[in-house]
Amino acid sequence: MSRTIITLSDILGMDKQPRTNLINSLPGIRAANLIGTINEAGITNLAIFNSVVHIGANPPLMGFIMRPVSVERHTYEYLKQTGCFTINHVHEGIYRQAHQTSARYAISEFEATGLTPEYTPAIKAPYVKESLVKIGLTLEEEIPVKANGTILMIGKVQEIILEQDLVNESNILQLGNSGSIGAGGLETYYRLSKIEELPYAKP
Amino acid sequence: MSRTIITLSDILGMDKQPRTNLINSLPGIRAANLIGTINEAGITNLAIFNSVVHIGANPPLMGFIMRPVSVERHTYEYLKQTGCFTINHVHEGIYRQAHQTSARYAISEFEATGLTPEYTPAIKAPYVKESLVKIGLTLEEEIPVKANGTILMIGKVQEIILEQDLVNESNILQLGNSGSIGAGGLETYYRLSKIEELPYAKP
Numbered sequence: 087m088s089r090t091i092i093t094l095s096d097i098l099g100m101d102k103q104p105r106t107n108l109i110n111s112l113p114g115i116r117a118a119n120l121i122g123t124i125n126e127a128g129i130t131n132l133a134i135f136n137s138v139v140h141i142g143a144n145p146p147l148m149g150f151i152m153r154p155v156s157v158e159r160h161t162y163e164y165l166k167q168t169g170c171f172t173i174n175h176v177h178e179g180i181y182r183q184a185h186q187t188s189a190r191y192a193i194s195e196f197e198a199t200g201l202t203p204e205y206t207p208a209i210k211a212p213y214v215k216e217s218l219v220k221i222g223l224t225l226e227e228e229i230p231v232k233a234n235g236t237i238l239m240i241g242k243v244q245e246i247i248l249e250q251d252l253v254n255e256s257n258i259l260q261l262g263n264s265g266s267i268g269a270g271g272l273e274t275y276y277r278l279s280k281i282e283e284l285p286y287a288k289p
Numbered sequence: 290m291s292r293t294i295i296t297l298s299d300i301l302g303m304d305k306q307p308r309t310n311l312i313n314s315l316p317g318i319r320a321a322n323l324i325g326t327i328n329e330a331g332i333t334n335l336a337i338f339n340s341v342v343h344i345g346a347n348p349p350l351m352g353f354i355m356r357p358v359s360v361e362r363h364t365y366e367y368l369k370q371t372g373c374f375t376i377n378h379v380h381e382g383i384y385r386q387a388h389q390t391s392a393r394y395a396i397s398e399f400e401a402t403g404l405t406p407e408y409t410p411a412i413k414a415p416y417v418k419e420s421l422v423k424i425g426l427t428l429e430e431e432i433p434v435k436a437n438g439t440i441l442m443i444g445k446v447q448e449i450i451l452e453q454d455l456v457n458e459s460n461i462l463q464l465g466n467s468g469s470i471g472a473g474g475l476e477t478y479y480r481l482s483k484i485e486e487l488p489y490a491k492p
Contacts, residue, residue, distance in 0.1 A: 092451070146308075198492070208296070233430045236345060245294055272489075
């Protein structure tokens, strides 16, 4: 078996694109989620993120990493204006449209990609109608990372909308049933199939 | 199609275990990674995490979420003592052992689970020999989350060890080839199969 060792100085010496590709794919699989926002003027934005993480269950908190706001970032700007956002799972039927939201459009990504905004009374920001797992959140905390100017954005879950009976008897979301997919790096998408649900580990 | 709406007050009214299961599985699929650490006395620790995220490519930074250190957390304590840690992808051949590291042992999880520690000159912390993708990092930043006492730990990549030729011509890690798996919530494991690698999105 061949072994490759890539050092920090190798990484720093790489061209930008190969370095971005390598480092973005290093964490392994990550959920592909669409984050929906709206500004004070009612203009919507939709963007794909692969950095949504669990922060805590009680109270229910979820986070995601915003890239530095040194350039215009609608998600950040709109979220700050209205204080809320939605997280929508990407499934196999919409991943090409979801990926396309990462292009730089002058119009709303809903309009550009054909995905459908949907609203509930609880959250001002738009959900993605086509998604089967949708979460509405209010901004709870914004934490700057000194090392490179990224920001950990944390939201409190206000409501969860499941378009089918997608949780099992233990209340665990069944990602095979929701068709939720994963992203490896910025451009590669993966289908999921359950191997096993293991019991809580004891010595 | 049936629709379920779960509100914040529903979530807060749940028993602890169903709430933990639901909220932990909400983000969608996440990478299963083993984090290896060592303390000043040379005692090792190994723990499974599903919160590893990409922070930045230049410099190469990765983060993970530590639960509040209100109780003993060896990963945190050892990492602070020696300033380094390793991230090791979990593949299908070791996921049961990886899951078992979440049990509370009095001995090192390497010894308890039979996974093999492995060392390089660059990083004091142990790698997992059986893993095919291993990353050695030094602690760069530690960011407390006010909302619930969790901590975003950020490390700088010092070296990447790939046990096979696992990146494609664009330098994207091929998670199908590394056998890397995903976790949905705390106890369910998923196999990955590539759907497609899409081009960089343009309007």
